[in-house]
Amino acid sequence: MEHSKQTQYSSNEKKDTGDGGSVLNGHFDGMVKRPAGGTARAAAAPQAPGAESGSHRAATSVMESWKEERTRSVEDNEMSLPSLAAAYTTILRGLGEDPQRQGLLKTPWRAATAMQFFTKGYQEKIIDVLNDAIFDEDHDEMVIVKDIDMFSMCEHHLVPIFGRVHIGYLPNKRVLGLSKLARIVEIYSRRLQVQERLTKQIAVAITEALQPTGVGVVIEATHMCMVMRGVQKMNSKTVTSTMLGVFREDPKTRDEFLTLIRS
Amino acid sequence: MNGHCNGKVNDATSAAHRMHETSRKEAEDESRLPALEAAYTSILRELGEDTDRQGLLRTPLRAAKAMQFLTKGYHETIDDILNNAIFDEDHDEMVIVKGIDMFSLCEHHPGVHIGYIPNKKVVGLSKLARIVEIFSRRLQVQERLTKQIAMGISEALQPKGVAVVIEAAHMCMVMRGVQKMNSRTVTSTMLGVYLEDPKTREEFLTLSQHY
Numbered sequence: 001m002e003h004s005k006q007t008q009y010s011s012n013e014k015k016d017t018g019d020g021g022s023v024l025n026g027h028f029d030g031m032v033k034r035p036a037g038g039t040a041r042a043a044a045a046p047q048a049p050g051a052e053s054g055s056h057r058a059a060t061s062v063m064e065s066w067k068e069e070r071t072r073s074v075e076d077n078e079m080s081l082p083s084l085a086a087a088y089t090t091i092l093r094g095l096g097e098d099p100q101r102q103g104l105l106k107t108p109w110r111a112a113t114a115m116q117f118f119t120k121g122y123q124e125k126i127i128d129v130l131n132d133a134i135f136d137e138d139h140d141e142m143v144i145v146k147d148i149d150m151f152s153m154c155e156h157h158l159v160p161i162f163g164r165v166h167i168g169y170l171p172n173k174r175v176l177g178l179s180k181l182a183r184i185v186e187i188y189s190r191r192l193q194v195q196e197r198l199t200k201q202i203a204v205a206i207t208e209a210l211q212p213t214g215v216g217v218v219i220e221a222t223h224m225c226m227v228m229r230g231v232q233k234m235n236s237k238t239v240t241s242t243m244l245g246v247f248r249e250d251p252k253t254r255d256e257f258l259t260l261i262r263s
Numbered sequence: 264m265n266g267h268c269n270g271k272v273n274d275a276t277s278a279a280h281r282m283h284e285t286s287r288k289e290a291e292d293e294s295r296l297p298a299l300e301a302a303y304t305s306i307l308r309e310l311g312e313d314t315d316r317q318g319l320l321r322t323p324l325r326a327a328k329a330m331q332f333l334t335k336g337y338h339e340t341i342d343d344i345l346n347n348a349i350f351d352e353d354h355d356e357m358v359i360v361k362g363i364d365m366f367s368l369c370e371h372h373p374g375v376h377i378g379y380i381p382n383k384k385v386v387g388l389s390k391l392a393r394i395v396e397i398f399s400r401r402l403q404v405q406e407r408l409t410k411q412i413a414m415g416i417s418e419a420l421q422p423k424g425v426a427v428v429i430e431a432a433h434m435c436m437v438m439r440g441v442q443k444m445n446s447r448t449v450t451s452t453m454l455g456v457y458l459e460d461p462k463t464r465e466e467f468l469t470l471s472q473h474y
Binding site for chain 2: 071072076080083084086087088090091092093094095096097103104107114115116117118119122149151155156157158159160162192194224225227228229234
């Protein structure tokens with residue numbers, strides 16, 4: 001049964017290769033269709049943090065995030081639980097703990113369920129979340145939803161990342177239900193992530209849903225992999241941003257957005 | 264059980280905790296790494312991820328090492344870090360070190376506050392923070408962590424009193440489950456004169472509040 005999940009995954013990948021990009025669990029790598037047609041892997045380098053004028057012009061060329069992203073179902077979760085719990089038991093032993101002591105007896109199951117929760121973004125599709133809540137509205141001023149709490153998992157160390165997401169967009173005759181912006185953040189953040197990719201995925205999803213005049217996404221986050229271990233810098237924050245459309249082209253619009261999210 | 268213990272040391276329990284201190288040697292870490300890596304690889308697959316994609320290629324190794332680091336308190340002992348830094352000093356006023364950042368598995372931030380009243384022996388100040396590190400770099404329960412820190416100081420210095428207060432946010436409550444962003448859990452252990460004399464306790468609590 002586990003194989004079915006893997007096959008479903010790899011058949012997705014085969015489907016997408018023809019586009020010059022490929023979907024890996026909803027993470028596009030190098031979404032931009034470069035005229036030179038580089039390999040998908042080569043284009044997969046994450047953008048530099050905080051880059052507002054990255055080399056990608058990804059406003060319209062990204063279709064992959066609309067494709068079938070779901071690689072996991074509730075049934076898959078139930079079937080994986082025993083193996084996940086077994087893996088966590090191995091980890092507890094490997095760390096020198098005694099999995100039989102009272103405090104740890106059910107820990108492997110709790111940890112497994114928690115990990116599935118932290119990666120539940122793999123079970124959800126943008127389409128399910130958005131389709132009902134796009135409204136025609138003759139509004140062309142900036143809409144900002146800021147200070148959206150975000151929790152993700154670092155894909156390199158499997159430790160938490162948490163922070164805040166600020167989203168702004170300029171509607172072009174269509175607006176989105178406000179909580180749907182937060183739901184988009186949830187879908188992409190509840191995964192094994194890299195902050196640069198997360199920022200871009202959110203911006204691209206909004207762009208494709210609404211075709212707005214422009215979108216700006218800023219994420220400020222604390223990475224536990226830097227705080228709890230490694231360099232151990234308590235107060236450091238990582239800031240990344242993606243500006244699309246008029247937010248990228250017009251400095252005044254961008255300024256207005258950045259000012260309003262600071263206050 | 265969190266909070267003020269009645270001053271009586273449950274010797275069996277603290278001995279067990281002390282035994283925990285030496286249950287893992289650094290040399291073992293290396294030999295356990297492959298098993299940990301395999302477990303993490305299995306976890307990634309079970310979650311539906313592709314372990315061959317670029318970002319995840321070395322993740323099982325990184326995660327295993329990170330986990331070992333986060334539980335390195337298991338192979339550190341109080342004696343190792345304290346023995347050199349206890350000094351005879353004729354000081355009998357309260358000594359407080361507050362706002363010690365603490366990260367344990369599940370708990371983190373904002374602070375551990377420690378106070379003690381020396382009885383002819385003071386300890387190098389950074390050693391208080393190191394004691395916090397030893398006990399927090401483990402799989403923990405906040406109540407136990409608080410008590411272990413207090414007991415550790417108590418046994419090393421035999422002071423007139425020790426107070427430890429921990430205020431922490433639990434990621435298990437913030438990132439999942441009830442998902443309450445701003446909740447904090449506060450536990451305290453008061454030993455010796457901090458337990459017996461309300462005024463002393465109050466002085467400590469007042470002085471450690473603002474940081």
